[in-house]
Amino acid sequence: MSLPSNRKIVVTQRFFDDRSLAYLRAHGFAVELAPPPPGKGDGDLDMDMLRRMLEGASGWIVGHARVTRPLLEALPDLKVIARRGVGYDRVDIAAARDLGRVVTIAAGGNDASVADHTVGLMIAVGRRFRESQANMLQGDWSILSGNDLCEKTVGLVGLGRIGKNVVRRLSGFDTKILVHTRNPNPADADLQGVEFIDLPELLRRSDYVSLHAPLTPQTRFLINAAALGAMKKGAILINTARGGLVDDAALLEALRTGHLGGAGLDVFVSEDDPAYKPVTDALLALPNVVATPHAAASSHEGLARTNLVAARSIVAVLNGETPPPGTIVADGR
Template sequence: MPSENRRVVVTQRFFDEAAIDYLQQAGCEVVQAELPEGQADGNLSHAELVERLQGAAGWIVGHARVTRDLMAELPGLRIISRRGVGYERIDLAAAADLGKVVCIAVGGNHESVADHTIALMLAVGHRFRETQANMIDGNWSILLGNDLYRKTVGVIGLGRIGRSVVRRLQGFEPEILALAGSAPDAQFAGQFAVTFVNFEALLARSDYVTLHAPLTAATRLLIGKDALSRMKSSAYLINTARGGLVDDEALLEALWAGEIAGAGLDVYLSESDPALTSITRSLIELPNVIATPHSGASSQEGIARTNMVAARSVVAVLDGGAPPEECLLVDGR
């Protein structure tokens, strides 16, 4: 049955008019949380989240921690719809126990992240940051960079983003390596000339290693001191997936020691562990690091698509129906 309460609270920035209009046309009251400049909902305390979510039936969330205690204080909250695809900050077991629905916005931003990944590869390989900094100082001497053309690219994670990166790489005529998972897709591999290898071979052979795996117990700190030591000294590490995949302190030491040539980073371990903020600061100050603030999915087009996917899931649940199957994580109803 349709929900009588159709109050939807949005704690994400850049929630566009088209998505707001869609919710309102579906009979929802849309409330956009006011956040301090430069802050995201992940910076809000438990008490602040409870205050903003009072009376909400739907919540469109970004990076806030969705805990059992929080959900227990919001008995009227029926659906938590994440504008994004990562869900490690949501207690899914608690959501099921407490009768909540949890969705992610699959298919909205993977093309944007794939674009961003290629941009980081090119920027760090061609030393754009170093060159522009020199030019600002009046030094127009040429720094020799490295091509992406016909290089070996190791792709860790062949989900939507990883596959989109592989498609974009075709024009560079690379050798593409990928980890051989439990059920490698032979059809995709044949179409896009992907060779499945083990982890050690991928690290040893790749000129660029790009991460697109989910953050799980098995992948946490996948790229640590040992993995970095197995990479070429001329190789670049690209991370547009999750900060927890990389031991940032080990990465900093590897870059200081010249064990790898550089890195392109959009995510950081300090996002989940503020004690590592100084490590992040040291990383982004290095001349051979191209850094962005977890903005790989944040193109105007990507945000608009993802907003709409998240909004459609909310409306489906408040109408008493089911959200798209690929978006549904938990249905505790």
Template sequence: MSMKSKSVVVTPKFFDEATIRFLEKSDLSVTVPDFPEGKNDATATEAELIAVLSEADAWIVGHSTVTLSLLRSLPRLKAIARRGVGYEKIDLKAAVETGKVVTIAVGGNEESVADRTLALMLSAAHRIRESQQQLIDGTGTILIGNDLYAKTVGVIGLGRIARNVIRRLKAFDTTLLATTPRPDHAYGKSMGVEYVGLEELLQRSDFVSLHAPFKPETRHLINADRLAMMKKDSFLINTGRGGLVDDRALLSALKEGRLGGAGLDVFESEVDPGLIEITKELVRLPNVVATPHSAASTHEGLRRTNAVAAKCVVSVLNGDTPPEDCLVVGG
């Protein structure tokens, strides 16, 4: 048994040794539990989570659902550090009620997600998936794709990831549109971004890229009516959150030829498992390029987010305030 006075439990996969050493050098005992076969921190039951967290002072969490009943069962726990920036699976009211500090790993994965966003744009437009399938099938038929170069790209939401996407898109000589609740006009002028309303953005864009947070008011931000506003040969890219798009409506638009294609890293079935069959239909379409919510999952991106989460844990357990932009509640 470790003689260190405080402990941290790390439940996400792919937690690197360098960050574990950092935590240990900060005088913390580190536990990386083995879940039962076929389970991970997203699918583990509340009882399984309680079993591994009962003596933890801090928890570095991946995709677990964090509820009031879970937190009430963990009186020793002080800090919950999300490896990532989305915290919709954490009941923040419950965290406040039970006196926990919740942090996110701001700045860790934005470059990786921005890279994936451009990869999906280019893959969908250039019909990479369809072209490879032609080679697999032995036909080698040449399919005519579309350029990203000199096109109009509409960005919905203007946080860190979106700004990194915009920085990359400048190299493609794109016309850049953005819609956001709080336009930063100095930024827009410096980057050549035109602020427009959502409907105008949808009507003018050749590519629409989603980077808005998922909230009750942004659920189905892209619905059947708004899909109908988009150009028939345009592409919808979602590396934001499942639920921003009505995936059933998107499936209909794609099957009926009302969109050029889509690049998707997130799906509505992540928040509504009853829609898993819709997800399966979407990813089978030849003009859909899809990845399993893995845009942040690069070796480099995971090392960065691991490090930020670890620093947040050390700050909280040492009685310090974590970085302001990483602190969600508590402190």
């Protein structure tokens, strides 16, 4: 049976929950679930496959697929692209506007999940969880001495919704929090216990540096060899934002030489640049690196929240209503 004209929504993500599915159907939309093959994400699907999946759809709930001008031009019925997440560096925003499309993000949906993950990585690397378990599996139960997060200095690069959630969580650890942001919000000046400083000073003073900035041409490789060299010896780098913020080859060298004490990584340059895969593999092999596969937002609760924000955004746009606050990043209507 054919799907209703202009009421077809395609979801190219796994873990699309029943509540969000029911929400779309209750508003008169036919939903086609098209998750990628096992071991793949929708970012691994080529343009021809995406075009076939999305033919005739008016809405698309997308994860990490590249939304390019040629793809949008090939899909004239597609009116709204809803990211189940908050980054949109893989979406051609200018093309979406030019072609009359709307692009939304799941603003506020995964903030708590990524913030939890960030603090978890700080503790896991600092207390040497990976090294301890690896030794135990070899029969070595000797105790490795790690470092507390309590009363340390934590530098946050970027202070959006996720960064602010990290600030709130760190208050329970009696940390000193330093923040560098390129776009300071006057309302943030009153955040209790937060000191706003420039990036060189943040790198010099921080025991932990955690990245929460968007990936743009200006922020690509923001943490390069010089920045890593400026960090305190033994400091720990956490990246749950975007892989391109860090020059992973320079990070590998800083870890191998012992300048840095460790790294907690959820994102990698190789996600967008396959030439960096050997660097990623080498990072994963280091005992003082705790890594996850771009999974910081993927708790059951976080996915349910982002699914529903994406669903509400699509329904609102296609029904000519106002989407949830902060969700629209491109509006070509």
